[in-house]
Amino acid sequence: MKVVIFAGPTLHGVKGREELEALYLPPAAQGDLYRAALAKPVAIGLIDGYFERVPSVSHKEILWAMKQGVHVFGAASMGALRAAELAAFGMEGVGEIHEAFASGALEDDDEVAVVHGDAGEGYRPLSEAMVNIRATLQAAGRAGALDPETRHRLERLAKGLFHAERSWPALFKRGQEAGLDEEGLAACRRFVAENRVDQKQLDGLCLLRTLRAKLEAGLPPKQTRYPFSHTDAWEHIRLKAEALLPQRTQG
Template sequence: MKNAIVFVGPSLDTEKARNVLEADYRPPAKKGDLIRLIMSLDDRETVVGLIDGYFLLDYPPTPIEVYQLIVRNNTIVIGSSSIGALRAVELEKFGMIGIGKIFELFKYGKLDADDEVAVTFSQDLYQLQSEAMVDIRYNLYLSLRKGVIDKETKYAITKVAKNIYFPFRTYQNIVEETIKRFPKLDDKARRFEAYIVDNRKSLKERDALKLIEYIRDMV
């Protein structure tokens, strides 16, 4: 049986992950973590899932670190959702496996900036303190499809959100700034704000679950 290790934090609650797969769940990865992992592994086949990493309070694992893990014997490296998706795009040609929609969006050039997946989170429970731009886009898409907002409002909120530095991207800040810049959209922006309270979805979480399911089917 393969050994499964997953670096995850704000993208997916570990209890949800454990409902799918019992594995060695570790905190979001930072620079040096993968080198230490390489040094600690034995000869067993190991599957490493890279989902979350640090962007602000520490440095994320570098492509070189991930590459060193990829080329290690008996090791499979899979990425999704956040830093895992970014590194998978960079290192797919060396054997890293990318999973999910976010990986595909970066791979095919639909998204190209790291801040699309960057968030801030609490250091104890890894609870979100800001929203990922990719999830904001996803929720705007869903709210447009459901008729909550129109295309003009979607465009305005997207533009405003993208111009906010990622640690300060909360729906409250985004809506308030949208109303300041586009006063005529006050009611529509407020409608989106009310909608998101009970209807917030996460593409990062969805992709993280896909990664966990992929590993489950491997081990």
């Protein structure tokens, strides 16, 4: 059995192979999932993918992969978005972030977007995801470290930050500037320092464990019912992706 996982900042610092033996690839861009599916893996797990600098993973390549019998799972970041969008076609979503997008509780892509370092840094996150901020503030509220009004105001302030500039220091600075209670902010700082919730990483690990359990139970080829149309747009994506495949040696 062969499994491919696309991950980067979400699993930074995690030894994924301790959870699931798989081929781990960097965050996916358009065409990457198609190229992975050409090798006929049993399943592909999409966690991280690019949003801005390069074209994102297309819906069409996911549909094509599933049409070839490949199971495609999504969680945490780009994977959660695509799984919510393609649930009706059979893409399988995992985790709380996916559930929030699937239910309509979350709608904006910037909820999961972060900036991160390069491969040499292990794709280290350089900003904080809005979903992690929400999860941590909610946990602080449940723990009694944050009153409801302050929590809601901090969430609104965080949402107002550009995703690349979101961080806990930036948020607390905004809170001070907005005149939030200093004692409440101090209590929240202490909570974050000791109990920050990384919901993206939790969901990413959930995907690995879910896939492992399904593989151990036996995962037959993916069955689909939808027709797949070879549109001009799809042919453009396919040909561009194939142009980056290693050239076969003649002989």
